[in-house]
Amino acid sequence: MKKLDRHQIAARVARDIPDGAYVNLGIGLPTLVANHIPKDREIILHSENGILGLGPKPAAGTEDEDLIDAGKAPATILAGGSYFHHADSFGMIRGGHIDICVLGAFQVAANGDIANWHTGEPDAIPAVGGAMDLAAGAKQVFVTMEHLTKKGESKIVERCSYPLTGVRCVTRVYTDLAVIDVKPDGLHLVEICAEGLSFDELQKLNGVPLKYRAAA
Amino acid sequence: MINKICATPEAALADLSDGATVMIGGFGNAGMPAELIDCLIARGAKELTVVNNNAGNADAGLAALIGAGRVRKILCSFPRQTDSWHFDKAWRAGKIELELVPQGTLAERIRAAGAGIGAFFTPTAFGTKLAEGKETRHINGRDYVLEYPIHADFALIKADRADRWGNLAYRMTARNFGPIMAAAAKCTVAQVREVIELGQLDPEVVVTPGIFVQRVVRLAKMRKAA
Numbered sequence: 001m002k003k004l005d006r007h008q009i010a011a012r013v014a015r016d017i018p019d020g021a022y023v024n025l026g027i028g029l030p031t032l033v034a035n036h037i038p039k040d041r042e043i044i045l046h047s048e049n050g051i052l053g054l055g056p057k058p059a060a061g062t063e064d065e066d067l068i069d070a071g072k073a074p075a076t077i078l079a080g081g082s083y084f085h086h087a088d089s090f091g092m093i094r095g096g097h098i099d100i101c102v103l104g105a106f107q108v109a110a111n112g113d114i115a116n117w118h119t120g121e122p123d124a125i126p127a128v129g130g131a132m133d134l135a136a137g138a139k140q141v142f143v144t145m146e147h148l149t150k151k152g153e154s155k156i157v158e159r160c161s162y163p164l165t166g167v168r169c170v171t172r173v174y175t176d177l178a179v180i181d182v183k184p185d186g187l188h189l190v191e192i193c194a195e196g197l198s199f200d201e202l203q204k205l206n207g208v209p210l211k212y213r214a215a216a
Numbered sequence: 217m218i219n220k221i222c223a224t225p226e227a228a229l230a231d232l233s234d235g236a237t238v239m240i241g242g243f244g245n246a247g248m249p250a251e252l253i254d255c256l257i258a259r260g261a262k263e264l265t266v267v268n269n270n271a272g273n274a275d276a277g278l279a280a281l282i283g284a285g286r287v288r289k290i291l292c293s294f295p296r297q298t299d300s301w302h303f304d305k306a307w308r309a310g311k312i313e314l315e316l317v318p319q320g321t322l323a324e325r326i327r328a329a330g331a332g333i334g335a336f337f338t339p340t341a342f343g344t345k346l347a348e349g350k351e352t353r354h355i356n357g358r359d360y361v362l363e364y365p366i367h368a369d370f371a372l373i374k375a376d377r378a379d380r381w382g383n384l385a386y387r388m389t390a391r392n393f394g395p396i397m398a399a400a401a402k403c404t405v406a407q408v409r410e411v412i413e414l415g416q417l418d419p420e421v422v423v424t425p426g427i428f429v430q431r432v433v434r435l436a437k438m439r440k441a442a
Contacts, residue, residue: 048319049243050389065245066388072244075389083388085395085423086243086269087327090320094340118345125307126316127296128346133320136339167343167359 002195003176009144011036012193013102013174016142017043021099022092024048024134027071029144030102046098048130050089053081070130093130094137101138103131105145105170107160110208112170112182114143115162128165135166147175147205154207156180156187178202186211220382220432221411225255228405228431232256232370235288237265239326239366239397240278241373244270247390249374249407251435253277256286256372263288267326267366269319269393271295271303282306291366293319318346321363323396329365330399330428338363371401375424378408379415382429383422391423398428405431 004012010032017023017033019041025031034056037043045054047069054069055076063074077083092098105116114135117128135141145155156173172190173180177197179190188211192202203210222228229252232238238256242248257280266287271294272279281287283302290312295303306312317325318340328336337360341347351362373394376387384406386394398404406424411434 047389049246050392064388066247066390068244068246068389072246077388083386083391085391086319086323086393087396090323094320094324094338113343123308125296125300125304126314127294128316128318129294130319132318132341132344132346136342137320164344 001197001201004193005176007032007036008193009174009176012179013142013144014038016172017041017100019043022046022052022097024093024098024101024138026101026103026131026134028104030104031071033102046089046092047075048089048093050084050086051075051077051081052084053078055081090130090133093133096137096139098134098138100140100142101134102142102144103134105143105155106162107155107157108143108145108170108173108182109157109160110182110187112168113160114141114165114170115160116165118163120163131165135169140171141166141169143170143173145173145175147177154205157207177205180210219380220426220430221380222405222431222433225252225407225433225435226259228252228433229255229259229370232259232261234261235263236261236369237267237367239267239368239371239393239401241371241392241394241397242268242277243389243392244273245277246388247374247386247392247394248277249372250277252372252405252407252433253281257281257284262286265289265291267291267322267368267397269293269322270297271300271314273297274299275302279303282312285311287312289313289315291315291317291322293317293322316346322366323393325363325366326393326400327396329367330396333365335362335364337361366400368397368401369403371397371404373397373404373406375406375408377410377412377417378406378429378432379412379417379426380432381414382406382426382432383417384408384424384426384429385417385421386423395424395428398424403430404428405433407433407435410434
């Protein structure tokens, strides 16, 4: 079996982002999605620190300390972009104006619950940022993650064991093995991405029963 | 005549006393009023409650304030960073209280304070640890959590340009929490790159009207616009 690497997962997510979408990309793997958006699509990236129309990384020597992205890295703004304050920025998120957000996760449950902010360990310093707002507010919540933990356990689970970020909010999961839709009646396999992986093998690895019907 | 311009940061913060609640603008270094924080540290005010998105980076600004042991409690959304060692140390030693607030809830609680809202219901964090013990309500098919405003004695923010009435214009993503913190505090002190004559700031580009700003300090040290 040949699993997808991080860039391939990002490229697979990018395929599903339609022209004209307002999109928020989380830190880490989700950020890579921006590198794979087809040239013929105009997609407006939202950065929660106050940008619509986030552009690519600036060329060396042209960074401006007043222009950064949500990961606090130097950024640029596209023609047509805008700046706004934090309450407006999260109003866009909470108010359902962001079409898609892409988040990383520790676990996703069959009912769409997501856990991605805290391991729950008592000495771990908690930090949540905008993850709970995005989970609650974006019209569609896409999750990217490796399908299995280092120990080989499925990160798609019946019920999250880590502290929750949001309830019943994930709409689609992209892993190094498969793309899976979260629907009211359970998990639907959209496609198997890992080369040489059969449905039965995927079903064995996945923590929760999968319905074998491609999404429309 | 109205003149909100203060000659020095020391004059602008002269009455900031122990135990005050202080909002500090900025997201990372963008919009962080570094020179005002330096002045706050030098003045020695302690037992502060601080509101910021983070809990300081590296050894300057808010990190230095925490490192100096001046912060009793912090309200923020994202304290843990690769370079938040001053906060990490204080938190592990039990020397600082943390109220972790989702970023959008933090922003809205600050906005609510400035806008005279008594409380609001938000969908964010419903069903999570951060909503434990809070009142919830089912409204039109969705579940919401009751959140209260955050008021402050002082807001220390950074803007780009100001006039003597306290009207502010910002620069790029340095705007972040500035406008909402300005409205939420009893006394807002803005450090700015440039003070311009009344009438030179186009009313169309004023983001924070002067009614929300009590004091302005021009700090020439601040980097000039690129």
